[in-house]
Amino acid sequence: MALPVKALLIAAKIAQDERAQKAAATLFSAGSAAFRKRVTKKETVDPLVIAPDSLMKSGTIPRKRKFRGGQTGDLIRVRYEDEDGLVAIRTIGNWTSDGRTMSGYCLNRKGPCELAVARIEAWEDVPLRR
Known part of the structure; x- marks a missing residue:
């Protein structure tokens, strides 16, 4: 499926905007950190805590x-x-x-x-x- 030329022009304009790049990087890092936290929480076994x-x-x-x-x-x-x-x-x-x-x-x-x-x-x- 071909993308319309107008969508390609808008995407190119957004790619040049520094604020849009920073916002995208922030959203990506926050999302990946949340995903990493959720995955490690599932994978980790409850730590063995030895009581005194x-x-x-x-x-x-x-x-x-x-x-x-x-x-x-x-x-x-x-x-x-x-x-x-x-x-x-x-x-x-x-x-x-x-x-x-x-x-x-x-x-x-x-x-x-x-x-x-x-x-x-x-x-x-x-x-x-x-």
Whole structure:
């Protein structure tokens, strides 16, 4: 099937426009990144996360209590799944919860962090040594 001359002229004009080229490149890279993310999410097997012995012995995994608004604490260890589906065990100090998020100081990352309560799979209070 032959393309009309008018369509070929419009395509040639668009190909010369820098803004159109940048927009097309942006759309292509965003689409390919989304496709890559979806494909790798399907292909990856859930990573094997070995819980610390203290969690396994105390039987606190999985513990299903959700964090309520206004709750606070000194030190807590949580099993957390991030947006990419990666599971990590994080130790959070001086934490507070507003019901939807839990914020505090992450000892693993050595900085402030904010975790979605819905993504917390299991938790354990860590006793403070004095």
